[in-house]
Amino acid sequence: MHPRHPEIAPRLLSETDEQRQLRTVLRDLFRETSSPEDVRKHLATPRGYDEALWSRLAGEIGVHGLAVPEEYGGSGFTFAELAVVLEEVGRALCSAPLLPTVVLAAHALLYSGDRAACEQYLPRIADGALTATVAGFGEGFGDGEPIVTAERGSAGWVLRGRADFVLDGAGADVILVRAATPDGPRLFACEPDPGTCRRTPRRVLDETRRQALVEFRGAPATPVGTAEGAEATVSATVDTGRAALAAEQIGGSGHALDATVEFVAQRHQFGRPIGSFQAVKHRLADVLVALEAARSASAYATACAAVAPEQLPVAASAAAVVCSETFRLATAEYVQLHGGIGFTWEHPAHLYVRRARGAEVLFGTADRHRARLAALAGLALESCSV
């Protein structure tokens, strides 16, 4: 494969009729249930999201099981359908923990190839009964010793150590943990109990995506998959997370652009709509160009996660760079072109700014992704300066 030429059938970059229908259903549902006021209201609840909506998504629409094979209680579609959901989730800023549960934890289980673990957890993830997350995956560049260690005691494996920045870490029912063992890093499933696992929510910039410090103090855990396959599982899981995040970022950017276009077309100053001024138009045209670039990157990462895993590392890192940059730009213009009203607490723009800034550092900063791409493209000569 020449990494500058995406080897992907063009049709995989465009939406199927089924996917379009799914998008319409979700957009209608979120319009009705996940307005900015709804989102704020649910942020104030203990779990931070609309649990009734979570059940509807899982039950009525079957969102949670889209990318789960039928043998584990899912509907056996692909990641591409899940990406449609995530884009709409990102557009509505829905705070339900789909990313940690149905993307990260579910895919870590699937990639591990551990049938018993899949049978134990995936059916309950697919039907919405269980929330889950991952911990100790770091930024997913596969460099660095695990920060949690696993010991084999008389009653089985226990985990010790601290994992920070764990998505939905304080609320998730199951945590998949990358931990050090004498055989190297390995994955474990831990159902946290307050006696052996202390979970402290972090104060976060983006309240729609909760994070926690998780301290394992001899927490019982079950190995998932083999030690040999663990690092590949972690790496594929985080790349899949990046593809998912890219879809969310597209959704958020799309909202920011649409809302701003609508606003500048009706807001009058100097006796004319501010959207008729070239200075405003050209800024929004630049957002559109960035958004189309990001859509392309996201579509590619999605297609790779679904059907072309060998291209996923390149696609995921490219999408991380492009979609993060686009979301940052789109939300900056969202505030700027709304003027004073866009800078108020009441206006939803800052929720998107927070989401954008939170997302862009979630699975590695842009510099690290560029360095990774350079290495994959043969552009990284060994040098102490890197």
Place this chain on the structure above:
Amino acid sequence: MAEEMSGIPEPEEFRARARKWLGTVARPRAADGEWGSGSDSVAVFDNWTEEQEREHTARVQEWERTRYDQGWSALHWEEAYGGRGLPAYYEQLYRAEEAAFDVPHRPEIFPVTQALVAPAIALWGTEDQKRRWLRPMLRTDELACQLFSETEAGSDLAAVRTKAVRDGENWVLNGHKVWTSGARVATWGVAVCRTDPDVRKHAGITVFLVRMDAPGVTVRPIRQMTGGTSFNEVYLDGVTVPDTDRLGPVGEGWRVTLSVLAAERLDSGSLGLDNADRALDLAAHLPRPLTGGEQQRAADLHIRTLIQRLIGLRVTAALVAGREPGAEASVGKLYATETMRRTSDLVSELLGPSLVADTGEWGTYAWTEHLLGAPGYSIAGGTDEIQRTILAERVLGLPKEPTR
């Protein structure tokens, strides 16, 4: 080609057949791995003397005629015009295969004739005009240049002053056109003229096809900032054009012009990719380790080449699905001109002094052609600023500037 009579070949089958045919008429392009030898030209605009331009044009025409006569050109055109009635994106499938073969590089007059002017004739021409012009233009026996811009009508193209005055069955044209590529080799010029000075400026325009060898047509080369000559100014002094060479109705010329400009905008998606690839190859072959900053810049350009190709694939995907492409088709030119700038910036970092003083070393000073040529594409075919205004008004639907 009997099997095609029954229907449209599958894309994969089509590509395989294209590859097979190309193998019988052209040599495969030498594979990668010969970095440091061969041509190191990265010129954005061809830079030829008139004699060289004629020679090269003749070589390309010979290749284009071979393609046309053997059924590998004009793919999406009706059979009546020598085409094969295939979906439009088969042209891209063919191009992807052709890129692996050593075929002559097509200077701008060729896409202008085949992809901009011919479709405008198909859209606006009379049956007689289609019969007279389409086959010869698709086969490149006739080449058509654009007589559009004037010194006082650049971005504001509808302000053209070149006058066409009716004289019985003929029109008489007087005016001065600039920035015409290929005027020295073209046999026809598509001239945007004012036929009614008394109506709103967009309403008084008519388009004509002018014989470039007609009495009163004078072509003078323009030397651009690269130091070379790729464009011309064209003087029209009392040039007589028969009414049968008028394209579209009198006073409807602005709409005719817009259809050509739209095709030009959509045709520019792969602009700059070749040189961006070259710059990345340069980074990979540099005889010293990249600095952290260079590595970041190179990775960014690498990402741009990926994205630019993906945008193209998305346009193809929309066409395959039988949909009109959306915004992805309109952003291509702006994205491409930025790629060209970033290419210049990376190369400047990588080469340092050997970019600006000619040491004779392969693949170094040659990059000045890119550096100086790239700004041209942010101006030609609709400036970056005009592209932004088009995106804002036509794609985002923002209100127009108040007219004065």
